[in-house]
Amino acid sequence: MRAAIYDGPGEISVEEVPRPEIEDPGDAIVRVTHTAVCGSDLWFYRGESDREAGSRVGHEPMGVVEAVGDDVDSVRPGDHVFAPFVVSCGYCEYCRRGLHTSCVNGDSWGGDNGGAQGEYVRSPHADGTLVRVPDRYADDEDVLESVLPLTDVMGTGHHAAVSAGVGAGDTCVVVGDGAVGLCGVLAARRLGASRIVAVGHHPDRLALAAEFGATETVLGGDGTDVVDRVRELTYGGAEHVLECVGAASAMEQAVEVCRPGGTVGYVGVPHGVDDAGVPIFDMFGDNIALRGGVAPVRAYADDLLEDVLGGTLDPSPIFTKTVSLEEIAAGYRAMDERDAIKVLVEP
Amino acid sequence: MRAAIYDGPGEISVEEVPRPEIEDPGDAIVRVTHTAVCGSDLWFYRGESDREAGSRVGHEPMGVVEAVGDDVDSVRPGDHVFAPFVVSCGYCEYCRRGLHTSCVNGDSWGGDNGGAQGEYVRSPHADGTLVRVPDRYADDEDVLESVLPLTDVMGTGHHAAVSAGVGAGDTCVVVGDGAVGLCGVLAARRLGASRIVAVGHHPDRLALAAEFGATETVLGGDGTDVVDRVRELTYGGAEHVLECVGAASAMEQAVEVCRPGGTVGYVGVPHGVDDAGVPIFDMFGDNIALRGGVAPVRAYADDLLEDVLGGTLDPSPIFTKTVSLEEIAAGYRAMDERDAIKVLVEP
Known part of the structure; x- marks a missing residue:
């Protein structure tokens, strides 16, 4: 064969x-x-x-x-x-x-x-x-x-949403506009999220995210702007954040846009985090939980x-x-x- | 004054x-x-x-x-x-x-x-x-x-237990025999845990942990032995682990004794983890969640x-x-x- x-x-x-x-x-x-x-x-x-x-x-x-x-x-x-x-x-x-x-x-x-x-x-x-x-x-x-x-990828995006605790009426942020992130948007919509902010680097993929149910999309580039924009859209961060990339920078962004007491559901295979580290100090001070893993x-x-x-x-x-x-x-x-x-x- | x-x-x-x-x-x-x-x-x-x-x-x-x-x-x-x-x-x-x-x-x-x-x-x-x-x-x-x-410290130990999801009938591990760890034992018992394995470095403090409700105590020293012993006692790890130290080595130990799909409740102010990193790869593969923070x-x-x-x-x-x-x-x-x-x- x-x-x-x-x-x-x-x-x-x-x-x-x-x-x-x-x-x-x-x-x-x-x-x-x-x-x-x-x-x-x-x-x-x-x-x-x-x-x-x-x-x-x-x-x-x-x-x-x-x-x-x-x-x-x-x-x-x-x-x-x-x-x-x-x-x-x-x-x-x-x-x-x-x-x-x-x-x-x-x-x-x-x-x-x-x-x-x-x-x-x-x-x-x-x-x-x-x-x-x-x-x-x-x-x-x-x-x-x-x-x-x-x-x-659909099961993985769903795992991100479940791990982040997305439920009916929730506001959530999806970090990543790859296949998993896009499926995370679908999963969040399916679980009843009212607001889904999709963050990515590709206009065409973010357009698909919007078709999939993202209520807002934020095009990346400079990290600080993205975090500020998402915080503005979510009045200070979302309680449920789906980290669908795995890069240390994406994990950092996910924690930064998470509201104190919120949860980051992560499914991106960790990538480079051994050097940069999980932003544990921010997580600690704001009681941000990290749930998820291989789906x-x-x-x-x-x-x-x-x-x-x-x-x-x-x-x-x-x-x-x-x-x-x-x-x-x-x-x-x-x-x-x-x-x-x-x-x-x-x- | x-x-x-x-x-x-x-x-x-x-x-x-x-x-x-x-x-x-x-x-x-x-x-x-x-x-x-x-x-x-x-x-x-x-x-x-x-x-x-x-x-x-x-x-x-x-x-x-x-x-x-x-x-x-x-x-x-x-x-x-x-x-x-x-x-x-x-x-x-x-x-x-x-x-x-x-x-x-x-x-x-x-x-x-x-x-x-x-x-x-x-x-x-x-x-x-x-x-x-x-x-x-x-x-x-x-x-x-x-x-x-x-x-x-009592509220902090309680936050570790709550963050780790300890409930009636559960098996849990408390990493650390300082005041917070000891209060974590009290909190776990109060929440109804059936088995509480306390891990520490001081026989006198572990004796107090036993008085406080620890059903087993494991005296540290060599990290590997402790992990093996706790895994043996818990038939492969506990679903609920209270990390009450904050040192990178304690966080690593907490993740290692956590059962796949379990939760580490952490309240020790992160200490040295910027160098050693949170053991994110182990967490990812085993879907171990990290919850908690400043209590x-x-x-x-x-x-x-x-x-x-x-x-x-x-x-x-x-x-x-x-x-x-x-x-x-x-x-x-x-x-x-x-x-x-x-x-x-x-x-």
Whole structure:
């Protein structure tokens, strides 16, 4: 089968690799029909994080079940499914508590499981990991494109909103206009926020944020101005701030626009904060809480899927470019050069 | 009147200073009968934080109202009162929300208000700041010594427990065996925790933690052993951790003994974390939340006072030494040399 391979910074190729097979009775083999390039893929692509050259990539699989092991109950061959960016068993303490990212039997895509940017993946713990898309939507391309972000960015934006404690009638600020930030806007609107101030660096993305439900947008550049403007708009800061970038500067901005006693929900993988530090002194003086982390998107998948299928939630506009698997290198380039918000890949 | 003066690192004197007077209709003058030396006083005493030589010190006043301004309704001359370590108006947004430390009309002890380690203080915003102790307890020295920690450390330990989300039946870990950590143990027990693991560096203080309700104590030294031991005792970490020190090493330990998805409630003024950083990567991967900050002890004062007066809460054993105002330098030395957990001062 064909699969994307990371060859080193800036180098993605598509090569012939062995097709994964059932190895464990809990496994399922999924033929990938839709997947995506993630903002976090850019870290190794840019050489900012370590990844072994020759490794399989991609962690947002959606497709059709080809085969299942003897112990798999929840899906059968022919089912349309998607999977979160991590594998989880579904029955350990953490899965039962909705913290699937801490699953004690957890696993990841890539390696022997195959990367999601390839023709097939093997899903260990298929019962705990895979989410079925009802058959009636199996051929509805629009629906499938709206479902695909549930593998990662939509669940991650939702986690930011949940972690920040966004509820009906609330005022919140979303820091970041990438795919996760935009999904954070959708999530905040879905949770009933009355005012959503989106902060970003790209006019086109902020325009999409406004379509997604942001009531105000603030275009960045000089950090101080952004903080002042947001504080002005929120009469001194919002009680709920979604930090959807991960850079130390974004974390600092998030704390600065948070109202005393408020909560920053953070989901951006920390980036550079080891040098700059979390602004703990500001947090301490103002009793600003920090909640969040790597998003347990499996915990949110069923609820979010219901809304996508019901037509009240549609994150698909974040896909501003679609490529085939063979063209995936162009997809990485488009993301890297910020020509695309997020790239959909159709193997 | 006589008052303690900070003369420079390691130097506390008692000098004659002007007695404060009513300056604003909301002021009250309090004759201080009981006050204390705080762990945070040691920072300037040790030269670790800046403080102007010649400044008045002390921020935990308890005593008798001598005079009130025309607008003061809640206390009258002769009333026994105590005050938190910050002045708060009681009617702004933050005071109404229980975040008195962010009071927009807030003020502090010291300066023209007089330090609490002196014969008299002026309390601005007396209606918002002072808490009355009922007359029937006015001559009960035991009760007054149990009330005094509500000015700071008992409310601070309680804030750690509340911030960590401690509730009935919970397992929690208290990092730190200073006065705040010990009060954190009391607070956790009061909130109904079933298991309280106290971590510290002093056998005598851990013995007091056990008296206060710790079900297990872990004596530190080598950090790794402590973390392993606490993880063993809690089957992999506790969901609620009270960080009552503020040092970067304590914060790191608190995160390490926190169960994935759990919360660290922190109240130790951050100390050294600008170099070492908050362990944000561990927090991110395990979805460990950080809540807390400078404790709004005024918000908790009425509830805690009720329990102290009712006899179900008694933090007074943290006072292991009592000095007169003239002897206060010896009190600082005893705290600095860890000969005393906390020193009570009777001007």
